[in-house]
Each structure stands twice: as C-alpha cells, then as structure tokens.
Amino acid sequence: MSGPNKNYDPVEVTPLHADEVERTRDEALDAFAKAADLAALQEAKVAHLGERSPIALANREIGALPPQGRKEAGQRIGSARKALNDAYAGRLAVLEAEHEERMLATERVDVTLPWHTPELGARHPLSLISEQVADVFAALGWDVAEGPEVEAEWLNFDALNFQPDHPARQMQDTFFVDPAGSGTVLRTHTSPVQARSMLTRKPPIYVICPGRVFRTDELDATHTPVFYQVEGLVVDEGITLAHLKGTLDHFVVSMFGEGLEARLRPNFFPFTEPSAEVDLKCFVCRGASVGNPDRPCRTCGSEGWIEWGGCGVVNPRVLQACGIDTDRYSGFAFGMGLERTLMFRNGVEDMRDMVEGDVRFSRQFGMEI
Amino acid sequence: MRVPLSWLREYVELPAGVTGREVGEKLVRAGLEVETVDEAGDGLTGPLVVGKVLSYEPEPQKNGKTIRWCSLDVGNDEPQWVVCGASNFEVGDLVVVVLPGAVLPGGFAISARKTYGHVSSGMICSSSELGLGDDGTHGIVVLQPGEAEVGTDAIELLGLRDDVLDIAVTPDRGYCLSIRGVAREAATAYGVELKDPAALTLTGDGSGGYPVRVDDAEACSVFVTRTVTGIDPKAPSPRWLQQRLVMSGMRPISIGVDVTNYVMLELGQPIHGYDKARLSGEIVVRRAVAGEKLMTLDDQTRELDAEDLLITDDSGPIGVAGVMGGASTEISESTTDVVIEAAHFHPIVIARSSRRHKLSSEASRRFEREVDPELPRYAAQRVADLLAELAGGTIEPAETVVDTHLRPEPVSFRADHAARVAGAPIPVDESIRHLQAVGCEVAQGNDAAVAAPFAVGASTATAADLISVTPPSWRPDLRDPNDFAEEVIRLFGFDNVPSVLPKAPGGQGLTVAQKRRRRIATALVGAGLTEVVSYPFVGDADFDAMGVPADDARRTTVKLANPLSDEEPSMQTTLLPTLLRTAERNVGRGATDLAIFQTSLVFLPRADSKPAPLPSVAQRPSDDEIQALYDALPEQPLHLGVVLTGSRTPTGWWGKGQPAGWADAVQVARSVAAVVGVEPVLRNVELAPWHPGRCAELSVGGKVIGHAGELHPKVCQAYGLPTRSSAVELDLDALMAAGPSSVSAQPFSSYPIAKEDVALIVGAEVAAADVEAALVEGAGELLESIRLFDLYTGEQIGEGKKSLAFALRFRAADRTLTETEVSAARQAAVQVTVARFNAVQRVG
C-alpha cells in the first residue's frame, strides 16, 4: 500500500496504473471467494473495501492526476469497486444462507413430544346426537322446542288423549311428584312439549323437541329410567300421512345415509290416529342379510329393518284439547329414543355406558358422532 | 296373548304349509305386535310313540332315588325295556315313549344307553321333555285310557309340533286378546273366510236361570248365567284342551276351571264359574260398602273400596267383578253343579279395582280393554256345551240374561276421509270394503247423516259426501273418523302411502339460548372438559356429604311419590351431588386428573305452588287454567356444573405441572360468561360445598348467577376426590339472559400506545378486582386496558399486606398522548386507590 500522496507527481501515481488496479481487484476478489465464513468475509471486506484498503487509497489519488487523466482513472477505479462490491454481496448471501441452514439444523426438535396445555375434551354423544337431529330439522325451517321435565299431568297425559284410567296411561310407568294429587309428574315422553307448542303457537307449527324423559324402569343393559327422546310435530292445513312418511324418509337419509328409507307398521298410541311404528331400513346391510345366513347382520339381527320409534297422524282430539280447529288443521308427530339410536347407529352395546358418566365413554366420541 | 297356530287354523283357512313366522309377518303388517314366534317341537323327530306299561320293577338306588325298570308295549313284537325315574304311572297306563334314534326338542338325541345297571332302550317322556312346558305332575305324561292305540305316532297325536305366536296386544285392540280376534285379523290379512267361534246355537230360553239383580247397570251392562248340573268333577280335561292351555301359557287345573279358561282364550270373554251348592240366594251386582271384606281365590283377604264393583249373594261379597272371584264359592274337586257367569263390565270400573288391589288377572286385563258386549250369552253357551260334552253335565235350558248395553251408533264422515288422512288415492269403494272387512256396517246416501267432528273438512261436508259406519260390537275403540281411517289405511297398506316432504314456512333456526348453550359446551370442550350425564335424583346423604347446612334452601326439594330408591327421593336442586358422584366413580376407575361438566335442569319448589288442575279436554283450557298448569310446576332453570380434580396441567418434560385449583374453577366460570359476552362481578363468599376461603360468587347486574372455587377438604374426602379438587355451578339460564342481544363495533385508534406499570401495596383482604376497578375509574377514558401481572406478599412489604402490580395501557382516539397526559392519568388512577384502599405505591 502506498501512503498519502504528498507530492504532485502526475506521471508516477502507481496505484492508478491499470495493471495495479487490476491486481488489487483480483487480490480482493480472491480474498472474498476464499472467505470460509461470515467472520472471514467481514475481515476481507475491511481489508479490501474498507477505508484503508488499496482501492480506497487509490481512489484518493485521482485528485492528484491532471484533469485529462482523471476521467479514465476514475472509471477504472469505479468499475473495480463495483466488481468488488458485487463479489462481496454475492459471497455474503452465500455465507449467510449457509449459516442459517446450519443454525436451523441445530435447532431441530422432536415434534412428536406432548405439550402441557389441556387436550380437547369431549361432548356427550347424547348431546351431539340431539343437536344433530335438531340441525336436520332446523334446516327444514322447523323450530327446536323445549319444555320442563317436571310437567303437569294434564300436559303429559290428558291433553294427549291418555284417559285417566286407560291402560295406555298405566303402561307409561310414571314417576309421580309428591304429594299425590300434585297433578305433576316427571314427563314420561317429550310429547307434552307438543301440547305446549300447540297451546302457545298458531298453526302452521313445525317443531322438533329433543329432551330428557323418565320412566320407572330399573337400569340394565337395555333400559334406563332416565333417557332421551326426540319428537317432531307438524300442524298445518292439508297435512297427511304421506307428509309424515316424507319427513321420516328425509330424517332417515339425514341420519343414516342416502338411499335409505323408513317403513311404517300400524300400531297404537293415544295421541295419534292412525298410529304406526317406524322401522328404518338397515343402514349396514340394506336388507342383504335377510334370508342370507352367509351374510348375517348384527345391526338389524338380519331382519333388514331396525325398529326406531313411533309416529302417526295427530289425533284430532289432541288438537281440540290444545285449541286447534280440527275442521281446518291436521298434523303428524313422530318420536324416537336417542339412546337406542346411538346403540344401533354407533354400536353402543350397553345402555349403562351412556348414563354412568365415565369420561372414557364421552371421550371416544370427542366432538363427532 | 299366545296363539297356537293349530288353534288359529281351526277358524281360518290359512294356506297349507304356511309357518307361524309367515303368519306373524302378515299380522305385523296388519298392526299386531307379534313379539316372538315359538316353534314348539322344533327339531323334534321320532320315533316317538304311544306305549303301554306291561310291567315295572321299583329299584331303590344308593342316591336315595327309586327308579323303575319297565317293560313297554310299543307296538313291536318284543317289549321295549326302559329305565324311568318317575312313579306317577301304573301297569296298563298309556305313556309316551321316545325310542332310540329320535331327537327331542333342544337337540337331545336318544340312543340305547347304560344306566342304573340296565340298558335303557329309550325313555318315557314328561311334559317338559316333550317341549310342552311343566304340566305340574312332576312326572311323566300319562294318557287317558283308550286315548290312542299302542304304537301311534305321538308327535301327531299330541300336536307336539306347533308354532305359537306371542302377541303384545295394544290397548285399543282388546278383541285380539282372543283366538277369535286374532283369527279375524288373520282372515282379513289372507283374504279368507273367518269361521266365527262365537257363531253358536243358543239353547237357553233367555229367562229363569239363576236369579241375578244388577244394581249398577252402567258398571255392568250385561250379566248372563247358565247352569250345568251333574258334572263329574274328577273328569280329566282332555289332552287337546290341556295342551292348548299350556301352549297359551295357562296351567290346567280341573275340568271346570280349564273349560272357563279355554273359552276365555278362544272368545275373549272372561267367565267365572260358581259352585252352585255354595251360592246362597240371589246374585246381586253392586258397589261395595266401605268396610266389606272378601277372601279372593288367591286366599288373600282384601279390604273393599266403595268404588269396587262386587258380585254378592246372601252371604255377602263373592267376587270383585271382572277382577277375581271369591274363595267361598269357588269350583272345587267336589263341585257337580256349576253356575256360569258371563258378564260385561265397564272398563274403567275394572281398571280401577284392578289397580286398587294390585291385582291384574287374565279377566281384568280383558275387561280393562273392553270385551265384546254381545259375547256373554255365546260364551256361556260354549262353556255349558263343553262341560256337557267333556264332564258329562246337563245344561239347564233356563238362562238369566240381564242386558242393558247400548248398541254402537253409526258414525258419519266423508267417504274419502281415509284418503284425505293418508294423502293417498284410496278409492271410496276400497275404503268401504276395508271397513266391512273389520266388521263395520257401511251405509251410503243417508240424507239425514251429519258429519262427525274430529275430521278435516267435516263442517263443509254435505250428506251426499258422507258414509255412515257402524262399528262392530267388538271394536269399542272405533268412535272417531280417524279411527275408521286407520282401519282403512292399514288394510290399504302403509307401504302404499306416498312419501312427500312437507314445506315448512321459513324458520329462524335455533333460538339465541340454544345457540349460546352450544357455544358454551364447545368452549368447555376446547378448554379440555368432558361432558357427562347423570340422573337428577338426590337424597339427604348428598347434602350431608356436601356439608350443606340444615336450613340451606337447596335442601328444599321437589320429591317423588315413587322414587327408584328411598335414599334418593328428591329431584336435584344443584348439579353438584350427582356430578361429584360421577367424579368419584371416574377417580375410582383411575381417572384422577378429571375435568368434567354437565348441563341439566335443577328443580326449585315454589313456596306458594298449588296442585296442577286437570282441565277438560273438550276445548282449549282457559288462559287462567294454562297459567295454573305452569304455576304448579317448580322452577326449572338450566344449570352448568363443573368438577376439576388432580392436575390441570401434568408434569412433563417441560417441567412441573399445575394442580387444578380454585383459580382454574373460577377461570372456567369466567370463560363461560365470556362466551355469552358477560363479565361477571366476583367476590369471596362462604358456601358449602366450597372451601370457606376459596369460593367465588359470580354475579351479573346484582343477580347471583353461580359459584366457583375449591371444594371443602371434607367434601373431597367424602367423595374420595384428590385434595384441592374444585367445582363450579352456574345458572346458565340467568347467565345467558344477561348476554348482549347484539354487539356494536367501536372504532379503534391507530395512534401509538403508552405503557405504564403501577405497583400498589394494599391490605391483604382487599380484592384485586376492587383495586383494578378503582384504577379503571381513576384512569379515565384514556385507559385502553389493564392487567394484573404480579402479586407479592412477604417481608419487604410487611405482614397483612400485599403488593399488586398492574400493567396499564393508554391510548387516545385522535392523537399521540404526551408524557404529561399519560402521567396525569396514571396519577389519577393511583389516587383513587389511595383514597379508597389506602394504597401505597411501591417503587423500584
């Protein structure tokens, strides 16, 4: 390196010679290229591009040249500096990329490790299925109706055409509220919600009522004294049994899949006339197991159909008791047990699992059924 | 009702070879609930023959039993030698012998085998071995002398292969509690003729029989007696009759009793037989007088109620009408003269007596569902005929007939009513055909006909639109147009009704409360809680275990008159007892780190509640009556219960875990409130079952909506839960109602934020929330947010004190705040805490 130019010697400014500039540049390029890491590159930068680097010093000599020589020297130095800056930037990018790659590699973790924030809990499947049913009907424009569990006997029975001494009333195994004569019971079905809906709304009425109901059964694998039902009720002009079938078919498809249907078998319920049991085309074998011992079906017991619930055309006497003009309106109603539905739909084998509150039962469902 | 197929075939010409299962299917489609089809004798193969006992040798055994080594004539050249364990037979008796090579019901294959030192070549059969059920003899079947030739095939003779349909008869189909009724349905289902078993020639003269007076014609509209004298009480019931009783689920007893039961099963008319010699004077049908007693056939003395309908004679009560006869006039082994009672009782009278005396008999089950009132004379005739034929009796032509029953009235409705109900094109002539098939008389073109109510469009129907239909006597359930429509539609076929989805007017989807409940549940699940269900029944032991004081309102409960368990007679007033028990069960099963929740109603009695009325169903109850129905019910708000036990976060590779404690419980409660946009006010309270120093009361707008905190150590102990388990109970209805109905957006500032921290020393008893509220109040509207970030107690600040550090964030909507503004706001905030709590700023 040369010291500051103290003398005016236009001819002998060595650092500005083309050869010398080229040599200085090549030396620097070489140093950048050889810098193995960011620290070395930084060192090379100071040496070859810093304030005291040959190229910087050479630049200062330009002023000493005669005016006619300055332009050429300036261009020479400028292009050399550009080359150096480019080389430095290029090398810097490469080394930084290498550095980052090394760093990230060292920061690798085992992503399979657990963490301490609580895992997602779970809904109870009875709640999930209630909500699913409600959604099916809400999508049809129906309202979701609810009512109390301690209910007036009149709403639970009389309004629904259960006469006081009729055997049908005895068959309901009712929990009575103390004292006798309180006129209140634990509702034995969700049907009082139908009566309430009719007493408080004007037709057209389209409601679905999921809810908890009570009968004095002992708990065993297939019975529980406290269980869940869902009931639907429609009261409108021109409602027929065909509308009931259409609704049930839609319900079956929504809950169990395309191509399935409901079947009605005549039966008796006081609050509907005609009344029927609802069977559901087996969603597992779709009837293929019937008379086919090679393909038995556990879900339907190789019957092809699964008993699901009850239904019928609302008995006009029920409409009358609830103040609806039987001359103008007719209706239908249907109801199913949700525990039973879960048993065959989701393969729950023991009713007790559903009521004991063991978290393992809920957790296997999570948020889905 | 158990229906042997062979019996059914007697009255319906079913297709040859049709099985019980197939008939069952058909009946199911017609609306009968055929629960099972028992295939009696299924798998039975011979040789099974009639044999005659030639000789036997009793041989006592070491085990105390005596066997008989018997020789039998089974129609072969050589006698058959068998060992028999029974002793109810003599030489010369006809018995049923199963021979080697045969298979008995249950896959029991018979071969010659060595037993008790002999080679037994077959076996003499008992009733149950033949699949006939227990006949009560504890021995083998002994046939009547001359009943069959030796060597006859016993399978055929005894009807051992038969299908029995077990039908659960719905309350509207009382007539199907008889072979006659089921035969009628089968005949319709197969489109064949019914041979009505009640179509008998009456030989009575309609008067002069055993004297009867009916004092209550409404309760007893028909009472018929016939008398048969000179029967042989020892005459055995014939095998076929016994067999049918057994297959139908009844035990043969004696000829007199068996015949009455047989006729009841066949026709559906309950019959009572009296020993004429034990009757004294006129039979009077009347209500009981309080204090009267009767010993019934089951040898129980029953206190009679004034509502009971009685059969009496000069001696007093001799039977509870339609429910059970009395012991004093019962047919016995010495009865020779029988008075047959066939009557029609009002279903409600019988239902009440039956319930009152907890006595459900074959008779009462039928009367409750109403019996064909035209039947009594025919049924009495049938009993008399059978007693004459089978027991050698003489039928007296004298007959008592008290009959005031009303013939069914015709019901008029639109001829196309069934089609309107079904929404299916059922031609009118087809409707009429189906109505006739169930026994109705149908008249058309009656100008005077008036449409019955309870049918759509009834008011606009003209006489020309109508048919008048008279139901048959055995169908009292047919009274409204829809009842008849059901008959038509079930015979038309439910499968033939089209499927049409009705169009509801647009709804509004779930209600606000329904949506909020779902969001709360989802948030809880997101926080790691698992939903459980439990029964709502509680008892004093629950409140005791929770340490609830005697005068606590939660001990005032809605009680059940007939609880499942006397220990738990109450409906829950709080979710915690059942939830704690659920937690206990889970912890007991190894789930010690537990976070569970349940939503359920609780039942809070009203102080002033009156019994619920029972308004008429003939019209809508008045608004007052409806209000009275609602007011009679307890309040039933929806509650949320939460129990947390063990660790909230576990210990792991990241370090030490955190136990679930009061703060987690309170946070769950806060989060639930936040889901519905509510910020509750908290304060410390003392309330069981919580720890007295660690229970937060939450309130909204001054109304308490619940509690959260750590459970009392004694409660944890009582339920076997880890110490420091915690719980929450919230009134969700109240909480959700406090949520905003809609949220309006506020603009937010894009000017820079100014951060200030404040540490304040206050008395240990001062609530952090109150200090925070004071800071908020003092800081004014420039304060954007505040958060408590440190709590310190210790020597540096002295006993009975605590230091609370808050991070305050200031921002203005329209400018960058100056340092002066920020520090003034901060100072104002601190000033309020100084004034209110004597707070001292902590520096450094």
Ligand SMILES: [Zn+2]
């Ligand atoms: Zn299947």
